[in-house]
Amino acid sequence: MSSAQAALDADPTPPSWGAEEIAACRAALRPEAGAEFDLVVIGAGITGAGVARDAAARGLRVLVLEAQDVAYGTSSRSSRLIHGGVRYLEQAEFGLVFEALRERDRLYALAPHLVRPARFIFPSFRGDRLGPLRLRLGLTLYDALRLFRGKGHRYLPPRKARTLEPLLGEEGLRGAVWYEDAVTDDARLTLTVLQDALRLGAKALTYAPVSQISAEADGRVRVEIEGGRVHARAVVVAAGPWTGPKLLGQAGRGVLSLSKGIHVVLKASDCPVRAPVVVQTPGQRRILFAVPWGSRTYLGTTDSAYEGDPGQSQVTEAEEDEVLDIVRRVLPHARLGRDAIISTWSGVRPLVRPPGVDADDTVELARTHRIVEGERGVFGIVGGKLTTYRQMAEDVVDVVVAHLKREHGRTDLGPCTTQRRPLVPGRPLSAEELGDPLLADLADRHGPYARTLARMVAENPQSAEPLAPDLPYRWIEVQSAIEHEGCVHLIDILRRRLPLVLTDVALGAHVAPQIAQRLVAARGGSASEVAHELDQYAEAVYGETRRRPPLQRQAG
Ligand SMILES: Cc1cc2nc3c(=O)[nH]c(=O)nc-3n(C[C@H](O)[C@H](O)[C@H](O)COP(=O)(O)OP(=O)(O)OC[C@H]3O[C@@H](n4cnc5c(N)ncnc54)[C@H](O)[C@@H]3O)c2cc1C
Numbered sequence: 302m303s304s305a306q307a308a309l310d311a312d313p314t315p316p317s318w319g320a321e322e323i324a325a326c327r328a329a330l331r332p333e334a335g336a337e338f339d340l341v342v343i344g345a346g347i348t349g350a351g352v353a354r355d356a357a358a359r360g361l362r363v364l365v366l367e368a369q370d371v372a373y374g375t376s377s378r379s380s381r382l383i384h385g386g387v388r389y390l391e392q393a394e395f396g397l398v399f400e401a402l403r404e405r406d407r408l409y410a411l412a413p414h415l416v417r418p419a420r421f422i423f424p425s426f427r428g429d430r431l432g433p434l435r436l437r438l439g440l441t442l443y444d445a446l447r448l449f450r451g452k453g454h455r456y457l458p459p460r461k462a463r464t465l466e467p468l469l470g471e472e473g474l475r476g477a478v479w480y481e482d483a484v485t486d487d488a489r490l491t492l493t494v495l496q497d498a499l500r501l502g503a504k505a506l507t508y509a510p511v512s513q514i515s516a517e518a519d520g521r522v523r524v525e526i527e528g529g530r531v532h533a534r535a536v537v538v539a540a541g542p543w544t545g546p547k548l549l550g551q552a553g554r555g556v557l558s559l560s561k562g563i564h565v566v567l568k569a570s571d572c573p574v575r576a577p578v579v580v581q582t583p584g585q586r587r588i589l590f591a592v593p594w595g596s597r598t599y600l601g602t603t604d605s606a607y608e609g610d611p612g613q614s615q616v617t618e619a620e621e622d623e624v625l626d627i628v629r630r631v632l633p634h635a636r637l638g639r640d641a642i643i644s645t646w647s648g649v650r651p652l653v654r655p656p657g658v659d660a661d662d663t664v665e666l667a668r669t670h671r672i673v674e675g676e677r678g679v680f681g682i683v684g685g686k687l688t689t690y691r692q693m694a695e696d697v698v699d700v701v702v703a704h705l706k707r708e709h710g711r712t713d714l715g716p717c718t719t720q721r722r723p724l725v726p727g728r729p730l731s732a733e734e735l736g737d738p739l740l741a742d743l744a745d746r747h748g749p750y751a752r753t754l755a756r757m758v759a760e761n762p763q764s765a766e767p768l769a770p771d772l773p774y775r776w777i778e779v780q781s782a783i784e785h786e787g788c789v790h791l792i793d794i795l796r797r798r799l800p801l802v803l804t805d806v807a808l809g810a811h812v813a814p815q816i817a818q819r820l821v822a823a824r825g826g827s828a829s830e831v832a833h834e835l836d837q838y839a840e841a842v843y844g845e846t847r848r849r850p851p852l853q854r855q856a857g
Pocket residue numbers: 343344345346347348349366367368369370371372373374375376377378379380381382383384509510511512539540541542543548560561562563602603647648649650651684685686687688689
């Protein structure tokens with residue numbers, strides 16, 4: 302390793318991914334340019350990002366094509382947990398839980414700033430399906446499936462449970478278990494995985510929907526996007542809930558059951574849970590979570606069969622009421638009126654559809670993953686979870702590598718290395734560095750890249766200012782989003798890079814005009830583009846939350 306490379310790894314900079322790189326990538330894909338890659342990955346959710354990273358680390362030349370933005374789909378609309386899934390124990394999905402717990406432990410080591418352990422409280426109230434004894438048995442099994450590593454669960458009698466979580470209702474409380482799982486930022490985890498793929502040499506283009514995939518006689522696969530074409534030796538369709546016959550042909554028919562889940566966001570002062578609380582749903586085999594999120598708390602989720610465009614799933618008032626009612630039983634002293642809701646989100650799970658199973662009962666469908674083979678050289682990967690993305694990627698890239706070896710004589714490709722490769726290179730921040738409030742805030746989202754951002758702040762001290770008074774996001778992160786994080790539209794910055802749409806009472810409206818100007822200026826655009834960005838932003842926010850951001854156009 303050269304000394305320059307060693308210095309970079311010790312104090313790394315995020316890969317450049319701004320207007321210039323995006324324009325160059327688009328130009329390189331014009332039909333006449335004859336672009337060729339080993340592997341084209343379709344979709345930049347957590348699955349596609351994971352596949353690109355795994356494949357690039359094995360030495361493949363990789364291109365990712367994404368119809369919208371990184372993590373536009375389910376990967377920015379989850380419950381944001383990295384967990385084994387206590388619920389799946391009841392379905393006897395022991396293999397899945399074992400795998401998810403193992404992946405969770407790996408992520409603790411590989412992305413400590415993004416995957417943080419938390420002690421969850423799982424109470425049992427009179428009338429709940431799972432009484433204290435069953436909870437204790439279940440959590441003992443959970444500990445066993447983690448091979449008794451780490452701190453095991455603890456049983457809490459009612460009084461102790463209320464000491465740890467005073468918001469729990471007193472009436473009917475029979476006890477609780479206290480156990481470990483983890484929380485994350487789903488969209489940032491996805492971006493960070495993709496950024497590492499870029500560091501490894503992969504290319505990625507967003508707002509590039511793939512319209513056609515066809516196997517050619519010479520063993521290559523042709524992939525078409527609007528105004529562009531690329532050839533590859535293999536294609537992986539990682540289009541989440543959009544996976545179907547359009548991308549996979551006959552093999553994509555009926556592979557998925559879609560299931561919708563919603564979340565609502567409240568001010569923490571209205572629902573001040575200290576730790577994530579697991580809430581049983583009366584009469585059903587499903588659970589909800591109340592999760593503390595800085596100055597906010599979010600509640601969710603639901604699980605109901607879904608049809609239609611996964612990008613357009615909306616939260617209805619009835620669903621908001623359903624979630625609030627279920628949580629109110631357990632947290633009766635929280636302020637859980639519909640008027641307390643700041644924001645909402647809704648996502649669609651791409652679940653593997655087993656043959657002969659009633660697809661409407663999505664609660665009972667396993668969260669396992671499956672590889673599907675389409676035309677020669679075209680593979681799909683469906684199902685799974687945010688938590689298991691790395692294993693999913695390893696499994697499908699193994700299949701791709703075997704194909705490339707068999708059909709294209711590639712004997713030079715290494716084995717999977719992502720079990721050991723940190724998502725962000727460089728030293729984790731020291732306790733002394735984390736004593737600096739700016740570095741501490743930035744490290745939460747950027748890990749070792751926080752040092753680079755802090756250096757950028759030194760050149761422009763105003764950029765240390767927060768974007769909103771009670772939220773941790775800083776202006777320097779807007780600059781980084783534009784220069785390093787592949788943002789094309791305003792909504793990319795304010796929904797997925799920094800989730801102001803979900804956490805800010807004004808839904809990002811007070812900073813949107815200024816950020817739109819910076820974004821458009823970076824690509825050399827005109828004033829009319831700023832207005833267009835703001836219109837699109839308002840529409841997207843309304844589409845997802847049914848709330849209109851109070852934009853002040855004259856301020857722009
Ligand atoms: C409500 C809810 C809660 C959840 N909670 C958790 C949780 O707490 N923990 C957990 O581990 N998992 C959770 N999950 C599951 C997890 O979020 C999903 O399994 C995961 O995000 C799916 O990722 P994906 O990359 O496969 O799909 P997506 O994230 O949807 O990505 C697919 C991408 O493909 C793109 N695409 C589609 N068509 C095309 C095309 N023609 N050309 C190019 N690109 C295209 C889309 O724009 C999209 O960005 C939850 C899911 C839901 C819905």
